[in-house]
Amino acid sequence: MTKFSYSLNATDGKARTGVISTPRGDIRTPAFMPVGTAATVKAMMPESVAATGADILLGNTYHLMLRPTAERIDRLGGLHKFMNWDKPILTDSGGFQVMSLAGLRKLTEKGVTFKSHIDGSSHELTPERSMEIQQLLGSDIVMCFDECPALPADKDRIAESMRLSMRWAQRSRDAFGDRPGHALFGIMQGGLEADLREESAQALREIGFDGYAVGGLAVGEGQEKMFDCLDYAPGFLPEDKPRYLMGVGKPDDIVGAVARGIDMMDCVLPSRSGRTGQVFTRNGVVNIKNARHADDPRPLDEACTCPACSNYSRAYLHHVFRSQEMISGMLLTWHNLHYFQELMQGMRDAISEGRFAEFEKTFHETRAQGDI
Numbered sequence: 001m002t003k004f005s006y007s008l009n010a011t012d013g014k015a016r017t018g019v020i021s022t023p024r025g026d027i028r029t030p031a032f033m034p035v036g037t038a039a040t041v042k043a044m045m046p047e048s049v050a051a052t053g054a055d056i057l058l059g060n061t062y063h064l065m066l067r068p069t070a071e072r073i074d075r076l077g078g079l080h081k082f083m084n085w086d087k088p089i090l091t092d093s094g095g096f097q098v099m100s101l102a103g104l105r106k107l108t109e110k111g112v113t114f115k116s117h118i119d120g121s122s123h124e125l126t127p128e129r130s131m132e133i134q135q136l137l138g139s140d141i142v143m144c145f146d147e148c149p150a151l152p153a154d155k156d157r158i159a160e161s162m163r164l165s166m167r168w169a170q171r172s173r174d175a176f177g178d179r180p181g182h183a184l185f186g187i188m189q190g191g192l193e194a195d196l197r198e199e200s201a202q203a204l205r206e207i208g209f210d211g212y213a214v215g216g217l218a219v220g221e222g223q224e225k226m227f228d229c230l231d232y233a234p235g236f237l238p239e240d241k242p243r244y245l246m247g248v249g250k251p252d253d254i255v256g257a258v259a260r261g262i263d264m265m266d267c268v269l270p271s272r273s274g275r276t277g278q279v280f281t282r283n284g285v286v287n288i289k290n291a292r293h294a295d296d297p298r299p300l301d302e303a304c305t306c307p308a309c310s311n312y313s314r315a316y317l318h319h320v321f322r323s324q325e326m327i328s329g330m331l332l333t334w335h336n337l338h339y340f341q342e343l344m345q346g347m348r349d350a351i352s353e354g355r356f357a358e359f360e361k362t363f364h365e366t367r368a369q370g371d372i
């Protein structure tokens with residue numbers, strides 16, 4: 001049985017490329033992980049998600065515990081079988097969504113009680129329950145149950161929240177037990193405070209995890225403050241384990257995070273934008289609903305090989321978006337996920353060949369500012 005392992009194959013400055021091996025397949029890093037919150041990457045068949053080059057996708061404890069429940073997914077053979085995805089799945093622990101989606105929340109040392117945003121029913125999430133849910137789902141990479149404080153917040157609040165998350169990390173580790181082939185990732189907190197980030201990293205290293213996430217970012221602090229934090233935070237984490245930046249991001253966020261030593265990222269942006277008509281290309285962003293595309297026979301991106309760019313004009317994509325046809329979300333989501341995966345492949349190649357600085361320079365030069 002393949003264990004869970006990470007091999008670092010090349011570095012270029014702080015940028016790294018490697019492979020995470022799991023019993024369900026390898027994950028090439030740096031990796032972008034599409035978000036499949038409710039057991040589906042919206043508007044995509046699983047085989048299409050695989051065709052874009054994704055090695056792993058995300059599921060979510062909060063959504064799946066409410067509907068259809070983790071116990072039902074377990075009875076039906078686990079999340080991989082349920083959603084017809086046999087490659088690795090990473091699941092978030094639920095704490096972040098409780099704070100951003102649920103109603104009537106009560107936070108104590110034990111965990112969080114809350115009312116479902118779907119039907120108002122009462123629920124409780126603790127480190128132990130989160131581990132149980134993620135095990136019932138059959139997740140390959142499990143995230144610790146943590147608290148992600150909204151920014152801006154004063155330093156005392158950030159410190160108190162981080163220390164609670166570290167106590168919850170220990171309880172998550174204890175509840176996870178010994179599960180060969182499955183990984184548990186710790187989540188570093190500490191806001192934008194370097195001393196608290198270092199304290200959090202030290203606490204996680206003492207507990208010991210298969211990978212480490214930089215949490216508590218992409219919560220409204222803005223790119224500049226996020227990059228300032230990423231200039232030091234990844235360096236507090238073990239070099240021989242994957243580093244996962246949660247919830248990031250736009251293409252230029254992703255390139256900047258990889259340049260600062262991040263190996264894994266996730267974001268709803270490519271899929272959510274696919275449904276709202278925002279299209280990411282190497283030359284910049286296309287807002288397909290704009291009238292200027294109504295008669296344009298060209299593809300979104302001449303150089304892109306995805307089904308949308310290979311077979312359809314901007315004029316067609318403009319028409320089906322305006323008409324709110326389902327094929328619009330399907331084609332634009334496919335293109336966006338294809339583009340994000342091409343960006344990751346470009347960075348993996350550039351790091352392997354020692355030309356990441358040049359890649360980053362070209363990336364910024366070819367992207368026009370504003371809509372194209």
Ligand SMILES: CNc1nc2cc3c(=O)[nH]c(N)nc3c(CC[C@H]3O[C@@H](OC)[C@H](OC)[C@@H]3OC)c2[nH]1
Nearest residue numbers: 035037058059060092096148215216217218246247
């Ligand atoms: C957008 N900015 C952003 N900053 C975040 C910070 C944290 C954090 O500190 N701790 C935890 N536990 N989760 C975080 C998350 C949620 C990611 C999940 O959110 C879901 O996407 C909506 C997806 O669930 C399939 C994903 O799963 C890992 C963040 N998202």
Ligand SMILES: [Zn+2]
Nearest residue numbers: 304306309335
């Ligand atoms: Zn395309």
